């Protein structure tokens with residue numbers, strides 16, 4: 537039986553495995569986590585709107601009934617192309633005939649001093665949980681010691697004006713509101729600040745100007761300050777510094793400033809890589825020079841289509857690209873096994889979406905039409921429910937959202953992690969954030 541290894545159980549890896557379920561191949565899906573993460577809703581976990589389990593799903597439960605699919609809980613460290621084996625951190629290896637690399641990306645800090653050590657990225661479930669704990673801890677601190685507001689305890693700086701930054705900033709504004717109105721926090725609301733920063737002069741660059749200015753006006757209406765056209769120059773445990781020399785005291789810098797494949801396993805395979813470490817792939821998504829190997833999703837520089845007009849147009853790192861490219865790579869493996877010609881990948885653009893918060897979202901369709909406000913928000917809710925994995929999660933998230941919409945007050949505003957206070961000198965010496973584990 538032809539053996540297919542799939543590295544990563546994100547949108548790309550799951551889509552590939554689904555296309556191979558029930559086919560005459562033996563599939564092993566390998567992931568360093570035993571669950572799939574629904575990244576588009578991580579910001580809700582980080583801002584105490586949803587719980588961790590609502591946006592994660594055990595990989596084994598997805599494929600438990602598929603006889604030809606097995607799961608291996610392991611970290612991939614590389615590929616031995618001569619022996620055709622996947623190398624695992626536990627020193628074992630896994631032989632393959634075909635491999636699909638769907639290992640995703642990671643947060644990019646652009647070498648900004650202090651950014652990786654002191655800011656809070658939002659890429660994994662662990663990131664989202666530690667950010668939630670940290671934010672709630674700031675609220676507790678300032679409630680007990682109001683003077684801490686002047687030290688930046690309730691100043692939240694969000695770096696990156698793309699969809700994730702906009703979503704986090706909007707959700708933080710709602711969280712602060714709920715904290716005071718429902719949880720009895722007594723901090724001075726005039727002292728709270730949410731600052732959304734982007735080096736470009738506008739938010740949401742993939743969206744039309746009108747959609748971006750709607751997002752900007754809505755955020756400002758909800759108390760978010762926009763600092764556009766400015767770059768972060770340095771992050772420390774106590775403040776953030778900008779390129780105009782301004783320093784803002786804060787303990788919370790949330791990093792939504794971009795992603796890279798550099799430093800991930802995809803960049804360590806000995807395969808050709810391009811900008812941001814993304815794997816170079818052919819029009820059929822195969823890795824040049826590596827027979828039977830494919831790159832999909834965030835990890836790969838997936839071309840929009842084979843037509844000359846699209847030949848240097850690289851797809852964005854979004855869920856739809858991962859889903860479509862994962863399924864395509866799997867189908868090419870079957871084509872090759874069955875002696876059929878391979879087909880080029882063509883991205884079917886279904887439009888883009890971003891939410892700003894309650895009853896405010898933007899949906900931009902492929903033809904450029906923009907739907908915004910409550911309608912855009914309902915479309916955003918429906919689509920996220922549709923793609924969320926598992927019926928239990930869909931139902932829980934729907935109930936959660938409906939309840940929150942009706943009552944405002946609900947949400948898992950719990951600090952789960954243990955907090956270890958560290959001496960000030962260690963923080964000044966560039967150690968990890970106050971209540972954040974290193975790394």
Ligand SMILES: Cc1cc2nc3c(=O)[nH]c(=O)nc-3n(C[C@H](O)[C@H](O)[C@H](O)COP(=O)(O)OP(=O)(O)OC[C@H]3O[C@@H](n4cnc5c(N)ncnc54)[C@H](O)[C@@H]3O)c2cc1C
Pocket residue numbers: 543544545546547548549566567568569571572573574575576577578579610611612613638639640641658659699700800801832833834835853854855856858889
């Ligand atoms: C906060 C956030 C919000 C987003 N919101 C949206 C949105 O609203 N709409 C949208 O379309 N897109 C959104 N995206 C982008 C979207 O989530 C990604 O494009 C998509 O998840 C990419 O899927 P993937 O399968 O390529 O990679 P991933 O989903 O990242 O999956 C990669 C998998 O590989 C595993 N892995 C990595 N390295 C190893 C290793 N060495 N060994 C074993 N396993 C490994 C990981 O554990 C992970 O499970 C968002 C991303 C983030 C971070």
